[in-house]
Amino acid sequence: xxVLGQIKFLLDITRTRDIMRRYFVVNGFDGALTxxxxxxxxxxxxSSDLSVIFSVCLGAAIALxxxxxxxxxxxxxxxxxxxLGKLEQAMISDLSESAYGDASRWVPLLIALVNGLAxxxxxxxxxxxxxxxxxxxxxxxxxxxxAIMIALFLIFLxxxxxxxIAGVSWxxxxxxxxxxxxxxxxxxxxFAGQ
Amino acid sequence: MxxxxxxxxxxxxxxxxxALEFSQTIASVGADYRxxxxxxxxxxxxxxxxxxxxxxxxxxxxxxxxINDLGGSLHSIDEVEVQSEPDSD
Numbered sequence: 001x002x003v004l005g006q007i008k009f010l011l012d013i014t015r016t017r018d019i020m021r022r023y024f025v026v027n028g029f030d031g032a033l034t035x036x037x038x039x040x041x042x043x044x045x046x047s048s049d050l051s052v053i054f055s056v057c058l059g060a061a062i063a064l065x066x067x068x069x070x071x072x073x074x075x076x077x078x079x080x081x082x083x084l085g086k087l088e089q090a091m092i093s094d095l096s097e098s099a100y101g102d103a104s105r106w107v108p109l110l111i112a113l114v115n116g117l118a119x120x121x122x123x124x125x126x127x128x129x130x131x132x133x134x135x136x137x138x139x140x141x142x143x144x145x146x147a148i149m150i151a152l153f154l155i156f157l158x159x160x161x162x163x164x165i166a167g168v169s170w171x172x173x174x175x176x177x178x179x180x181x182x183x184x185x186x187x188x189x190x191f192a193g194q
Numbered sequence: 195m196x197x198x199x200x201x202x203x204x205x206x207x208x209x210x211x212x213a214l215e216f217s218q219t220i221a222s223v224g225a226d227y228r229x230x231x232x233x234x235x236x237x238x239x240x241x242x243x244x245x246x247x248x249x250x251x252x253x254x255x256x257x258x259x260x261i262n263d264l265g266g267s268l269h270s271i272d273e274v275e276v277q278s279e280p281d282s283d
Contacts, residue, residue, distance in 0.1 A: 012211070098266075
């Protein structure tokens with residue numbers, strides 16, 4: 001069995017594929033909204049030093065990634081151990097050497113990776129225009145506004161993804177998440193713009 | 195040389211992998227294995243199944259090992275069919 005096939009098998013027997021998907025969306029959304037909030041905050045406060053903005057946002061992105069990685073690993077390890085113990089009781093046998101034992105070791109790690117990498121990668125994509133400008137590459141749009149556009153686009157894509165899972169209109173679902181992002185921007189302007 | 199041609203096993207297994215995946219994995223142990231699986235009883239976390247494996251030379255150890263890998267537990271060997279054949283060399 002290929003590595004991908006093995007991963008799919010372990011997720012199937014533990015029925016954790018939907019948990020992984022949920023973590024991806026929830027923490028990816030967290031990452032995108034956090035970056036959007038930070039960048040809007042910098043625009044509102046009229047900060048102009050891009051390297052400072054980049055460092056602050058990168059710090060937040062790494063912290064989000066580490067938080068996602070560690071919290072998911074700790075909680076999922078406990079959940080998998082509990083599920084394994086319950087199954088061992090029902091089977092009246094030791095399952096540590098079976099696929100269930102492998103799953104209790106690997107599934108928490110896989111879920112933690114998804115939970116940690118989703119906000120990190122999404123944040124890095126949003127920060128790309130700022131990094132490119134710092135690196136000396138001229139963009140047709142000011143970097144902070146380009147970053148906002150990427151953030152809104154990624155938030156829209158997360159909505160589209162949720163729509164495809166739920167089997168409802170992808171456009172409606174995408175517009176819903178976009179509306180949440182717009183509300184966030186509005187709230188930041190209302191409270192931080194004073 | 196004595197070859198195992200058919201075995202019927204009583205196995206307790208978790209709900210996942212399901213009966214189809216379970217029997218497919220057992221069948222993949224040998225090149226010509228034919229697997230017939232019957233679900234006898236379903237409980238909250240487990241199910242009792244009867245597996246009939248037929249083939250020209252069944253490797254019982256390998257079948258048992260794959261059942262354990264999938265989280266199953268072999269309860270008993272209910273039927274066996276073996277055949278003696280002269281060595282080819």
